[in-house]
Amino acid sequence: MTTELPPQPSELPAATSLPPMPAAPPSRPRRPIGTFVAGVAIGAGLMGGTWAITANTGPAEPNTFTLKGEFTLLEEAVSIDGDCAGTGGYDDIREGASVTVYGAKGDVVATGSLGDSKSAGYGTCTYKIAVGDVPKGEKFYKVEVSHRGTLQLTAKEAENGELASSLG
Incomplete structure (x- = not known):
């Protein structure tokens, strides 16, 4: 082994061309x-x-309404414990009796029943009526309580709750 160094060049080698630097990755545009x-x-x-x-x-406006009003039995009514009922020839008139609503063509359009009652004096009772889901659009309506015949109302009267009927 020798301790001598190999001869060294007196000048530095000429710069060689280096490969180009890779382009920086594209930045996200702000x-x-x-x-x-x-x-x-x-x-x-x-x-x-x-x-x-x-x-x-x-x-949208609803296509139905609740027909409201009152029905009064003018004779042969009795009040027992606050509930009224007809007697004699009017024994079909009581809370729960049928209420039928007919359209202008005579077809049944809604049904309900007599509601709460109150005595309106000796032999007289008044019942609340509220029949829901009556379709709008009829020229008039006919209302029948039990089997006692019909009462005709204009569409406006029916929709405004102006039913007032009596029997006896």
């Missing part, structure tokens, strides 16, 4: 705040437009 603001504005515009359209239409 989204300007204007894009965000525009997105919010478009979304708000769409929501506002939808609200304006639906707010003007409103909920």
